[in-house]
């Protein structure tokens with residue numbers, strides 16, 4: 397979430413990473429999803445409130461990037477219509 401914000405990507409992150417919103421919702425490329433640490437129960441509960449939830453959704457603020465994630469592909473969910 398911080399990396400996205402620092403690179404002018406339109407992600408809100410309203411709670412600043414406190415896992416109290418789902419405005420940092422990202423959709424992880426399926427090829428990458430299983431390579432990330434599993435989401436916590438609290439993250440999964442918060443994701444249930446996210447719009448456009450997918451099987452590879454994560455809260456961006458809960459993904460701590462490492463060198464092993466170089467090349468990680470994510471996308472933002474589609475805006476509501």
Ligand code: FES
Nearest residue numbers: 409413415420457
């Ligand atoms: S910024 Fe609010 S849950 Fe990630």
